[in-house]
Amino acid sequence: MGVSQRFKSRMQRFLQRPGTTVDLGPLEKLLPKISSRAEELADLGDSELTEAAGEATDYVDICAFGREAARRGLDQTPYDVQLLGAMALLSGKVAEMATGEGKTLTAAIAAYGHVRRGKGPVHVLTVNDYLARRDALWMAPVYRLLGLSVGWVTESSSHEQRRAAYGNDVTYVSVSEAGFDYLRDQLVTDIDDRVQRELACCIVDEADSILIDEARVPMVLAGTVTGEQDPVHQAATLVKGLVNKRHYEIADDGRSVALTDDGLQAIEAKLDGIDLYADENVEQLSAINVALHAEALLHRDVDYIVRNGAVELVDEMRGRVAQRRRWPDGLQAAVEAKEGLNATAEGEVLDTITVQAYIALYRTLCGMTATAVLVGNELREFFKLEVAVIPPNTPCVRVDDEDRIYATRGEKEEALIEEIRLTHEAGRPILIGTLDVKESEQLAAGLNTAGIPCVVLNAKNDEEEAAIIAEAGTYGAVTVSTQMAGRGVDIRLGGSDQADYDRIAELGGLYIIGSGRHDSRRVDDQLRGRSGRQGDPGHSVFFVSIEDELVVRHAPELIPASPKMHADGLVQDDTVTYAVEHAQRVAEGVNHEIHRNTWRYSVVIEQQRIALAERRERLLTTDVAADLLRDRFPDETEEIDEELLSRVARSIALYHLDRLWAEHLAELNEVREGVHLRALGRLDPLDEFHRSAVPAFNDLFPKIEQRTLETFETIEVTEDWQPEEATLVRPSATWTYLVHDNPFGSELDRLISAVGRRLTSR
Known part of the structure; x- marks a missing residue:
């Protein structure tokens, strides 16, 4: 990269910041005071330091005590930029800190500060x-x-x-585990069974990933349902032999699929000529559509892997297996049927909350990541969070080349392997980021054929991630990875012990190669950020082809019929370069619109869930249920011991509240699934959803009271009374999972996708 190009790249990064980030000037002025205070603390003994640290409340003292504790406890003195990051977190901001700048220690100092300022307990969400x-x-x-x-x-x-763990001042926990614990706590019948305390303060690690990419993912608590039927396996057999463009058509955006007339006739013929659109066959038609989605749109080793006899989803943003993640509404069973596996139980949804709604429950929220600026507007829109860009401790000297764009995918792959071969011969370590599992394995096979040994890091062996990444900077290392490299693990030049640092530095440092552009620039930047940590030398480049899915899906009309190119297929045409950049911007716009749309539907459910949680808390912690029974049945309750009456009344009321909420969630799910059809009648789907959801919820509280009274009338209260005597049987087993919400979209999402494309192209 020439001087002018490097200057242009830096200016582009700088110009992203004005108007979107906070001014660090007031915090920077505190750094000399922090340094002076820390020097004073160096004379204290450990016990004296600990005692004095309990009195710190202002930013200077908090950072000074944090700095001295890190020096003694870790033999690491935090850089000024880490203290700036800690103060940004204490100010309730999202701190953007480059890879390798020490976010973990920054978060620890901030967590200490939040506790001392009376905002704890603190959860650090990972x-x-x-x-x-x-x-x-x-x-x-x-x-x-x-x-x-x-x-x-x-x-x-x-x-x-x-x-x-939750009883501590600071608790480290993944966002999904914290969310599941919250859901389980919302179903306890004895307050002593809860594990979490109040949701006071959270520091979100990888904030862009959790707050934006994962935000609309619902976390689900399910219960056992007996006699559950699975109509999808038969449907999977019916769609197995269907042919694309003859029996079904896939939408241009690849997010939905529909039967053609020929396909419909073929299916109906297999079902002895029934009319699938007759009212009595609606469930069967739905199962067929779900099975068709699984068959045509979900691909093994791209969207999921099969391991140990089970289907495991792949997180598209990080490339690793998404733990305990499921597709909704029978789609999971359809994929299992497609792969010849037995369907896993889906059960009845007892409660659910999106990642975004769960995090919104914390009174104090802040976060950190290496890539926040690009989603600054979304962080402001959805969480009212501002971004503070923390400068690196040592300026980044990594060279970021312009994309190498090829006419065909085959020419790109050939050039990619040749580039790896030449670099590997010199001994320079290489990290290649691929877009999915299948591509990583195909590339690894191509490298092996070319005699280039490599290590593959993808969703099939994610447990080895840390060890593989730690050694990716050793001499001659070639690491092929899905887009997940280095999350939480530094790549040190010369290996984990940095024994060969000088040798690798002389070769130009770690070479990052992207095998294609992701839908999000942030994910590309995360990959780039694996190289050039703490002023290390480094290099990055992305190989792209006009045939890549990103370009074909979002910018095919911008590709000229005969682009300028070399004999090897390398394209050098400004129009094509613009088309690739445009395709990525459109993809980001579409994802933003889908996030906004799904949140609009979730808002009303979340408001209802909060109102229900408040009612449940009163039932759990007061005698409101017993008072209801006393008012309605004064004679019957007069002879019952007050403590026993409270226990019985509470148990009955909580059962009916939880039961009715589960039924309400099931009803809302059905409404949401069908509401987009009303758009065909020029009705606003969201308004129609509200028209169904609001009255249904308003009926909930009267129903809880009514059923509570009806149950009490049918029971005989004895000293050892148990809920089972009144058939108030809770699920015999519960389990948690995450729903991959609308993975390929409903008709409504397809409309949103089109609108997003038009808005982004303006």
């Missing part, structure tokens, strides 16, 4: 269990010196371990 446990153990010496307790929660934590 993207996975590994980081939750690692960071809690890593930062434990700092917390101990600061007089705070710290714990962590993972999927394997028991009920008692969870309660103990």
